[in-house]
Structure formats: C-alpha cells, structure tokens
Amino acid sequence: MGPQAAKSYPGQRVVRVEPGRGDDGTPRHAGRARQEIDYGRRGKGYIFGAFRPATGEALTAPYASRGIADWVDFLERAEAWVPADVARVYAIVDNLNAHRATDVLLFCLAHPRWEFVFQPKYAAYLNLIEPWWKVLKSLALKGRRFETWQEVCRAVEEATAYWNQHRHPFVWGRRRRHRPRRRPGIAAVPGIRQLAG
Numbered sequence: 001m002g003p004q005a006a007k008s009y010p011g012q013r014v015v016r017v018e019p020g021r022g023d024d025g026t027p028r029h030a031g032r033a034r035q036e037i038d039y040g041r042r043g044k045g046y047i048f049g050a051f052r053p054a055t056g057e058a059l060t061a062p063y064a065s066r067g068i069a070d071w072v073d074f075l076e077r078a079e080a081w082v083p084a085d086v087a088r089v090y091a092i093v094d095n096l097n098a099h100r101a102t103d104v105l106l107f108c109l110a111h112p113r114w115e116f117v118f119q120p121k122y123a124a125y126l127n128l129i130e131p132w133w134k135v136l137k138s139l140a141l142k143g144r145r146f147e148t149w150q151e152v153c154r155a156v157e158e159a160t161a162y163w164n165q166h167r168h169p170f171v172w173g174r175r176r177r178h179r180p181r182r183r184p185g186i187a188a189v190p191g192i193r194q195l196a197g
Helices: 068-081 102-110 129-140 149-165
Strands: 044-052 057-063 089-093 114-118
Touching: 044 068, 044 129, 044 149, 057 068, 057 129, 057 149, 068 102, 102 114, 129 149
Parallel strands: 089 114
Antiparallel strands: 044 057
16 A cells, blocks of 8 residues: 555544524524645655455554565565464555565465465556555545654554454455345245136
8 A cells, every 4th residue: 555645644634513593583504614724744665465255354564665675575574464274365465566566476385385476457446455545544544644654653553453353254246235024924826816706
C-alpha cells in the first residue's frame, strides 16, 4: 500500500442541522463538513502486507521505500509469520520489478514451500489483499491528521492488531443480503382446476 504520506486523510464527519429558523422564517440547513487544507507532506513510505483469506489474519510492515531489499526483508517476516505446518504458500503479487529480482529467486530457493503467482496486468481485483487494503485504510487513516511518518506506522500497526483480534474469513465477491426463510406450507399447483364430481 503506498506511497502513503503523513498528511490529513479525509473522513466522514456528522453535521447536524442547527435548531431554529433563519431571519425569513425558513429552517436552517446543515453546513458542509469542513477540513483544514493540508498542503504539507511530512514524510512518506510504503506499507507491505500479507493476508490469509481463509482465517482473515493479516501482517503489515512499514518501509521507507519499496526496493528489493525491503521486499526480501518482508518476505522473511512473512516466512516467520506463516505456521511451519503449512506445506505450501502461494503468494499472489503484482508485476513490480522488485518482485522478480534475483534476491527474490534466492529467497525461493532457500524456502521451497513458497510459490509466487503473478497477477495479470490491469487485474488488481484478482488479489484479495486489495479489498483488505481498503478496510485497513478505513481503520487506520480515514479522518485523521498525521504529523510524522512514525504516526502513520503506529496507526497502521494498531489497526492491524485490531483487525487480527476481530478477524474472520474473508469472502471474495459481493456481500450477500439476508433473505428471510420461506415458511413451510402446502402450495397450490398453478394452472390446475379442481374438478367437481
């Protein structure tokens, strides 16, 4: 996820209608939610993440850049995070050149249970971590102002910990609406008249 900067992130603030009426007797309407203009960027970086959809568990780590050394360091963290009894790890990644570097190939040789699956170009929706990034941004960044990059890192760490405490399996696709159960009963067969005898 990135690049993310220490800045103000827009959010939704409730705006109440002021009681009373204006000079002409009409009711006063609510004003728009306002946010201070934030021109400055006070540090930036990238958030690397791993996500297990079956359990909903997530791992995030902040880095100053998204270079090869940072990517391999994150892969080592992910290797320690994934339980040892998992026989195969499929990492779905995009086509960033750092994901195909020689150091990553050396990581694959050192850890044979890892297999990288590269998603097609312009098909980010195939990676389940993309909708989870939206959830993480909402939990960590939405409606907040950050003065330093360390504050952003701390907010992401707290949001990830909160998510992991309340995790659930992540289902891909549209949210299913609840449908009321049909009441059992006898139904009349349509189109058949009863014969009078």
